[in-house]
Amino acid sequence: MRIHLGLLTLVGISLLGVVACGSDSGTSSAQASSGNAVTIKNFAFGPSTLQVSAGTSVTWTNNDQTPHTSTAEKSSPASWDSANLAPGASFSYTFAKAGTYTYHCNIHQYMTGSITIH
Numbered sequence: 001m002r003i004h005l006g007l008l009t010l011v012g013i014s015l016l017g018v019v020a021c022g023s024d025s026g027t028s029s030a031q032a033s034s035g036n037a038v039t040i041k042n043f044a045f046g047p048s049t050l051q052v053s054a055g056t057s058v059t060w061t062n063n064d065q066t067p068h069t070s071t072a073e074k075s076s077p078a079s080w081d082s083a084n085l086a087p088g089a090s091f092s093y094t095f096a097k098a099g100t101y102t103y104h105c106n107i108h109q110y111m112t113g114s115i116t117i118h
């Protein structure tokens with residue numbers, strides 16, 4: 001009886017493990033496919049939070065009808081400013097060090113986003 005229960009627990013745990021691993025790999029492949037690009041559309045950064053590894057170059061592309069910028073918050077560990085990005089224009093910045101970098105649009109201060117570097 002004791003052994004039987006133990007076996008059931010073991011099976012249960014390994015099943016949970018398989019399910020967890022399955023959803024984990026699904027999530028990471030989805031992140032990989034979204035890659036290192038941030039699209040500016042409808043007065044918002046998308047995705048508003050992006051996670052990439054150190055040394056990655058992140059590219060913002062303005063898909064709106066009006067100019068926007070990608071400008072680091074003063075509190076960010078690094079400083080960048082795309083200046084005005086015309087519709088269709090893009091800007092890239094390479095993140096060398098791990099940390100959380102928040103930024104905004106200089107023209108529309110309510111537009112914010114963050115990049116987390118691992």
Ligand SMILES: [Cu+2]
Pocket residue numbers: 043067068069105106107108111
């Ligand atoms: Cu803007």
